[in-house]
Amino acid sequence: MEVAVWDTYVTKKDGTVMHFDIIAPSTQRDTLVIHNYGRDYLRTKGQEGQPLTAAECRFCHVEQLRPRWAEEIRIKGYFILEMEGCE
Secondary structure: OEEEEEEEEEEOOOOOEEEEEEEEEOOOOOHHHHHHHHHHHHHHOOOOOOOOOOOOEEEEEEEEOOHHHHHHHHHHOOEEEEEEOOO
């Protein structure tokens, strides 16, 4: 299975930046769905309401599904790979 990686940078409420990837099946190309995945994740981090649009989240590339992502993608439809500032 191939997955699409959406490179995402969101300014947090304290002004610092979160960098994370939204990883979803490559067949999911609806940006509204992808952005909603990101908004769901932001809620879990206490960052609800922060802007998440095409300016913050862009399609980056397609790669092969990694085993550690598979279960969460099967259950939720996506996986968040935290990169920087996500604590």
